Amino acid sequence: MKQYQHPTADQITLTGVLHALSDPVRLNYVQCLAQSIGEQACGTVPTSVAKSTMSHHIRVLREAGIIHIRPYGTQSLISLRSDELEKKFPGVFTSVLTAAKSSDVVELP
Amino acid sequence: MKQYQHPTADQITLTGVLHALSDPVRLNYVQCLAQSIGEQACGTVPTSVAKSTMSHHIRVLREAGIIHIRPYGTQSLISLRSDELEKKFPGVFTSVLTAAKSSDVVELP
DNA sequence: TTTATTGTTCTACAACTATCGAACTATAAT
DNA sequence: ATTATAGTTCGATAGTTGTAGAACAATAAA
Numbered sequence: 001m002k003q004y005q006h007p008t009a010d011q012i013t014l015t016g017v018l019h020a021l022s023d024p025v026r027l028n029y030v031q032c033l034a035q036s037i038g039e040q041a042c043g044t045v046p047t048s049v050a051k052s053t054m055s056h057h058i059r060v061l062r063e064a065g066i067i068h069i070r071p072y073g074t075q076s077l078i079s080l081r082s083d084e085l086e087k088k089f090p091g092v093f094t095s096v097l098t099a100a101k102s103s104d105v106v107e108l109p
Numbered sequence: 110m111k112q113y114q115h116p117t118a119d120q121i122t123l124t125g126v127l128h129a130l131s132d133p134v135r136l137n138y139v140q141c142l143a144q145s146i147g148e149q150a151c152g153t154v155p156t157s158v159a160k161s162t163m164s165h166h167i168r169v170l171r172e173a174g175i176i177h178i179r180p181y182g183t184q185s186l187i188s189l190r191s192d193e194l195e196k197k198f199p200g201v202f203t204s205v206l207t208a209a210k211s212s213d214v215v216e217l218p
Numbered sequence: 219t220t221t222a223t224t225g226t227t228c229t230a231c232a233a234c235t236a237t238c239g240a241a242c243t244a245t246a247a248t
Numbered sequence: 249a250t251t252a253t254a255g256t257t258c259g260a261t262a263g264t265t266g267t268a269g270a271a272c273a274a275t276a277a278a
Contacts, residue, residue: 014205015132049268052225074276075224152253162238166236234265237263238260239260
């Protein structure tokens with residue numbers, strides 16, 4: 001079984017979070033996750049890039065502390081670490097998500 | 110006289126702003142600007158990088174729509190475009206600044 | 219057991235980026 | 249006019265990153 005390494009709250013950096021969210025593909029993915037409820041498998045979110053590319057993006061999000069990955073069968077169930085992020089950087093994550101949602105800022109390449 | 114090109118409000122993208130703020134040197138610089146009042150010359154903010162490197166970072170911030178540059182003699186007076194950013198992406202800029210200020214997240218390399 | 223499903227890892231590559239020194243520009247001061 | 253000051257621009261370089269295909273691993277379904 002796959003073991004995923006997640007950063008603890010104090011290991012999460014602001015610049016790391018901002019960098020992870022600054023990619024259109026990742027921001028779009030995170031925004032889709034936020035609109036869903038609970039956990040989502042990787043494949044359930046529509047993407048415009050290859051499977052291996054998405055795997056890379058998901059790792060970046062995980063290492064930045066934005067998502068949590070839980071293996072379930074052959075799937076990887078993804079959930080946002082919204083609460084921890086909100087606690088560590090109040091307003092940052094929520095305002096970014098709102099901004100991403102309320103306009104066409106998320107342009108897939 | 111140097112002519113600087115600034116993006117209009119509708120040319121500013123969320124990913125562009127996030128990317129510009131995701132660099133420690135730039136985030137530190139912006140945070141210093143925010144703690145000052147009004148315009149600041151480039152040189153008045155302490156940095157840990159070379160002059161030419163700082164010039165590069167300042168251009169990135171300008172092209173992302175985060176700062177405004179006004180030539181004044183031999184100096185470049187910098188001001189934050191806080192109001193425009195707040196209007197376009199409510200809460201994003203302010204929350205990032207607060208997060209950067211309230212902890213040691215800004216680590217100069 | 220064989221096949222299908224889901225996602226990861228590896229390799230490669232092209233594009234981008236942060237960094238710096240050196241040369242340059244333009245204004246200010248002497 | 250000469251010197252000083254404040255930034256910009258130009259190479260060059262080392263490191264990072266987004267992309268995708270191929271091979272792989274692990275579980276599920278037949």
